[in-house]
Amino acid sequence: xxxHQLLPSFVPGDAMSAAAIGLRLLxxxxxxxxEVFAGEVAPGFGSxxxxxxxxxSGSCDLVLYHHGIASPLAGRMLLWRGPFGVVFHxxxxxxxxxxxxxxxxxxxxxAQLAALATRxxxxxxxxxxxxxxxxxxGFPKVTVVPLFVESARFDHERADADFARRLADxxxxxxxxxxxxxxxxxxxxxxxxxxxxxxxxxQARLLIVGKGAKGQAHHRALxxxxxxxxxxxxxxxxxxxxxxxxxxxxDVYVSMSEHEGFGVPLVEAxxxxxxxLAFGAAAVRETMGGHGLTFTEKRFxxxxxxxxxxxxxxxLRARLIDGQRRRLDALSPLAAEQAxxxxxxxxxxxxPAAAPLAPRRKGKVRPRLALVVQRYGETVTGGAxxxxxxxxxxxxxxxQVEVLTTTAKDHLTWTNAFTPGPERDGDxxxxxxxxxxxxxxxxxxxxxxxxxxxxxxxVAEEHWLAEQGPVVPQLQEHLAREAHQYDAVAFFTYxxxxxxxxxxxxxxxxxxxxxxxxEPPLRFDAFADVFERPRALLCNTxxxxxxxxxxxxxxxxxxxxxxxxxxPNARGARFAEKYGLTGSYLLYVGRREAGKGVxxxxxxxxxxxxxxxxxxxxxxxxxxxxxxxxxxxxxxxxISEQDKWDGLSGALAAVVPSQFESLSLLALEAFACGTxxxxxxASSVLAGHVARSGAGATFSDAEGYADAVRRVGAAxxxxxxxxxxxxxxxxxxxxxxAWREEIDRCRSGRGAARTG
Amino acid sequence: MKLLGRDFSPxxxxxxxxxxxxxxxxxxxxxxxxxxGTEARxxxxxxxxxxxxxxxxxxxxxxxxTHRGGLGGRAVVxxxxxxxxxxxxxxxxxxxxxxxxxxxxRDSYAQLASxxxxxxxxxxxxxxxxxxxxxxxxAPRPAKKRSPRSPRRPS
Numbered sequence: 001x002x003x004h005q006l007l008p009s010f011v012p013g014d015a016m017s018a019a020a021i022g023l024r025l026l027x028x029x030x031x032x033x034x035e036v037f038a039g040e041v042a043p044g045f046g047s048x049x050x051x052x053x054x055x056x057s058g059s060c061d062l063v064l065y066h067h068g069i070a071s072p073l074a075g076r077m078l079l080w081r082g083p084f085g086v087v088f089h090x091x092x093x094x095x096x097x098x099x100x101x102x103x104x105x106x107x108x109x110x111a112q113l114a115a116l117a118t119r120x121x122x123x124x125x126x127x128x129x130x131x132x133x134x135x136x137x138g139f140p141k142v143t144v145v146p147l148f149v150e151s152a153r154f155d156h157e158r159a160d161a162d163f164a165r166r167l168a169d170x171x172x173x174x175x176x177x178x179x180x181x182x183x184x185x186x187x188x189x190x191x192x193x194x195x196x197x198x199x200x201x202x203q204a205r206l207l208i209v210g211k212g213a214k215g216q217a218h219h220r221a222l223x224x225x226x227x228x229x230x231x232x233x234x235x236x237x238x239x240x241x242x243x244x245x246x247x248x249x250x251d252v253y254v255s256m257s258e259h260e261g262f263g264v265p266l267v268e269a270x271x272x273x274x275x276x277l278a279f280g281a282a283a284v285r286e287t288m289g290g291h292g293l294t295f296t297e298k299r300f301x302x303x304x305x306x307x308x309x310x311x312x313x314x315x316l317r318a319r320l321i322d323g324q325r326r327r328l329d330a331l332s333p334l335a336a337e338q339a340x341x342x343x344x345x346x347x348x349x350x351x352p353a354a355a356p357l358a359p360r361r362k363g364k365v366r367p368r369l370a371l372v373v374q375r376y377g378e379t380v381t382g383g384a385x386x387x388x389x390x391x392x393x394x395x396x397x398x399x400q401v402e403v404l405t406t407t408a409k410d411h412l413t414w415t416n417a418f419t420p421g422p423e424r425d426g427d428x429x430x431x432x433x434x435x436x437x438x439x440x441x442x443x444x445x446x447x448x449x450x451x452x453x454x455x456x457x458x459v460a461e462e463h464w465l466a467e468q469g470p471v472v473p474q475l476q477e478h479l480a481r482e483a484h485q486y487d488a489v490a491f492f493t494y495x496x497x498x499x500x501x502x503x504x505x506x507x508x509x510x511x512x513x514x515x516x517x518x519e520p521p522l523r524f525d526a527f528a529d530v531f532e533r534p535r536a537l538l539c540n541t542x543x544x545x546x547x548x549x550x551x552x553x554x555x556x557x558x559x560x561x562x563x564x565x566x567x568p569n570a571r572g573a574r575f576a577e578k579y580g581l582t583g584s585y586l587l588y589v590g591r592r593e594a595g596k597g598v599x600x601x602x603x604x605x606x607x608x609x610x611x612x613x614x615x616x617x618x619x620x621x622x623x624x625x626x627x628x629x630x631x632x633x634x635x636x637x638x639i640s641e642q643d644k645w646d647g648l649s650g651a652l653a654a655v656v657p658s659q660f661e662s663l664s665l666l667a668l669e670a671f672a673c674g675t676x677x678x679x680x681x682a683s684s685v686l687a688g689h690v691a692r693s694g695a696g697a698t699f700s701d702a703e704g705y706a707d708a709v710r711r712v713g714a715a716x717x718x719x720x721x722x723x724x725x726x727x728x729x730x731x732x733x734x735x736x737x738a739w740r741e742e743i744d745r746c747r748s749g750r751g752a753a754r755t756g
Numbered sequence: 757m758k759l760l761g762r763d764f765s766p767x768x769x770x771x772x773x774x775x776x777x778x779x780x781x782x783x784x785x786x787x788x789x790x791x792x793g794t795e796a797r798x799x800x801x802x803x804x805x806x807x808x809x810x811x812x813x814x815x816x817x818x819x820x821x822t823h824r825g826g827l828g829g830r831a832v833v834x835x836x837x838x839x840x841x842x843x844x845x846x847x848x849x850x851x852x853x854x855x856x857x858x859x860x861x862r863d864s865y866a867q868l869a870s871x872x873x874x875x876x877x878x879x880x881x882x883x884x885x886x887x888x889x890x891x892x893x894x895a896p897r898p899a900k901k902r903s904p905r906s907p908r909r910p911s
Binding site (some may be wrong): 054093102104107112113114129133138181199215219281290291293300301306309506 | 758759761762773774776777779782787790794797798800804818819824825829856878
């Protein structure tokens with residue numbers, strides 16, 4: 001079904017916002033598509049979260065409204081036509097804010113909660129405490145879906161090393177507290193503890209991480225007292241990698257909060273293997289689940305000794321950390337997913353809850369395959385896209401293939417260029433969906449730089465994915481609603497949103513052609529579902545399988561399938577004549593972009609031409625924004641299919657300068673023409689082709705490039721024979737047999753995921 | 757003070773803590789205790805009426821606050837205080853009609869809420885009456901078995 005979420009405001013770093021994105025991940029895993037809407041959206045996050053006004057009645061089967069402090073959206077939900085549930089994040093008791101402007105919205109939030117109870121189909125508490133309050137407010141159906149923490153995001157290697165080094169350089173013990181600097185968090189009690197701890201350890205430090213209203217008298221008083229005590233730092237909010245560094249560097253985590261509806265930082269500290277000492281108020285005891293160390297009274301001198309004991313007693317410390325690790329199982333994504341599945345039972349309107357396997361049809365009926373790819377069409381350039389089209393067309397003889405794609409043609413901007421709706425490409429049915437948002441490359445590159453530099457939380461990675469795009473909510477909805485119509489769903493390229501968000505929706509019948517390269521996004525945990533959940537990963541080369549196994553040890557079953565390549569009749573002389581080429585030439589066919597290594601290739605070729613008077617001409621065929629100027633450089637623009645084969649057969653060698661290749665159709669097509677290749681040594685896939693075929697050379701700098709060209713030039717004929725021999729491995733009938741077998745496995749329910 | 761946790765012996769740990777305090781010649785006094793009860797339900801109608809009543813006077817000030825820190829924050833608070841002290845007469849004049857209007861909204865809400873409550877009570881009593889009147893379902897009578905030999909009546 002389609003489940004949208006609505007929350008008052010979306011701000012990165014905020015617990016409710018993180019919960020909504022986390023819930024969306026779980027919903028997908030349960031087979032439900034849906035978007036997140038918010039009353040206010042932080043600047044720059046419009047790709048991930050849409051404004052509340054865009055949420056239309058009838059656009060979904062269920063809305064999950066996140067409720068906390070008073071919000072005008074509660075009134076909107078009271079008039080909502082359709083089923084909705086309330087996810088309750090608790091409201092701080094108003095007594096902590098008596099006499100301030102916050103007092104009334106806190107009470108108002110509780111009044112709104114009671115009013116929602118009469119209309120909501122279900123109340124979801126993120127803890128037992130919240131569930132009890134939902135029941136007290138009058139909700140007839142209440143369940144608990146705990147917030148979850150992805151432990152791996154708090155591993156050592158995710159920490160900002162520089163920040164950790166700076167933090168480690170100072171007095172000990174270092175006590176850490178994470179949370180907003182507001183009255184009910186009782187920072188004053190942390191300071192009282194710190195004062196007692198300084199009496200035992202004069203160099204003790206207290207690090208308080210979290211946002212605070214510095215103008216308020218309460219905050220000013222805290223800062224004044226902290227200055228008097230010494231050794232206290234108010235860091236404000238930290239980036240995720242810095243936060244991990246803080247958890248990993250501190251000696252102990254202390255919570256003095258007098259009200260927590262759940263207490264996410266307690267679980268984060270557990271995930272970062274930091275002993276937790278917490279005041280057992282409200283939901284804290286429940287979140288701790290009997291692990292860590294909970295105290296029921298604030299006797300500061302005793303607590304200071306307790307902190308000291310936990311820091312000094314290695315055995316006690318180890319037992320606490322070990323117990324906390326066990327506690328994390330109950331607060332894992334899997335536990336939350338099961339609880340959410342239970343909460344949503346019976347709430348579906350009419351759609352199937354999850355994509356079930358299609359029933360086996362009697363007689364010889366062609367299996368149905370949905371093929372999801374970010375762009376599709378004869379005029380679309382791109383290796384993965386061409387790969388997808390070849391598979392679709394060749395399989396369509398005995399499989400009903402339906403391509404689910406976008407209306408975009410340009411992979412940089414995702415500008416809508418095709419008409420949405422159904423069309424045909426020969427025997428292949430194509431269904432196009434509109435892209436909601438164009439990509440702005442400059443801003444995206446800046447964001448990528450930032451995200452690739454260090455470890456991220458789930459919100460940051462999902463935000464990057466949304467900016468990467470293409471964002472096509474209707475495609476996700478189609479998958480969620482119509483998956484039962486297909487026997488298998490194949491996804492091409494792991495890197496884009498339709499795959500990352502689509503695979504979990506139909507995991508049990510998903511086949512993924514990842515085309516994975518060793519590149520920064522592959523390190524994002526947001527892609528784990530793409531590699532770990534499908535029925536099988538159909539890879540292009542053994543190198544790709546190895547890379548995936550290294551990055552995702554729990555990856556699904558892998559299989560090298562690749563593509564078949566068969567060269568048509570081709571004549572090099574025809575190409576040379578048509579384009580007026582004299583003498584030998586090196587040919588590159590593909591997008592003329594810096595990301596493909598073309599800029600670097602041009603530079604290496606300039607050096608080659610400068611050094612050798614008989615250097616071959618570099619011919620570049622394909623569209624692109626990179627200017628191709630220079631001596632003995634020819635840019636032909638886009639060329640026909642026949643011209644490409646003619647050009648390859650007459651070339652001295654095909655050049656592949658890209659570092660990020662998972663197959664390289666260009667190299668395979670060159671081999672099929674009996675033409676050797678000159679490739680970037682940094683790509684293990686390309687180097688693997690060269691090593692296995694013995695039909696080419698690799699380069700990693702100007703010297704290597706010159707040497708590779710010289711070696712290929714000296715042995716063009718024998719290398720060509722070896723190229724032809726190697727190309728016989730890429731046979732279409734074997735490739736299509738593998739596809740048919742995998743589709744049949746999905747159809748019959750055989751070959752479960754994660755078989756290794 | 758009570759310690760909770762299943763990965764250690766709370767009694768032993770507390771003994772260690774007490775011994776350490778004693779060694780320093782200290783004794784610890786009582787401190788605030790933890791509460792883990794749920795908050796009471798806030799009735800929406802009562803709350804709304806109370807909120808409307810307390811804010812009906814649009815000329816009354818809200819608590820003085822700013823999120824800004826340092827000197828800037830203090831300056832903002834000072835400016836707000838001066839504005840209120842010197843311009844209250846103008847504020848009263850500008851928002852007089854709003855205050856009257858708010859009073860009518862408050863009273864209308866109170867009357868509607870009261871009417872709704874009485875209707876709910878009536879509905880509840882009608883339901884109770886209906887429940888009392890509905891007779892208990894009769895036990896189904898066993899169907900008469902027709903002898904296979906008995907002749908059928910001609911229709």
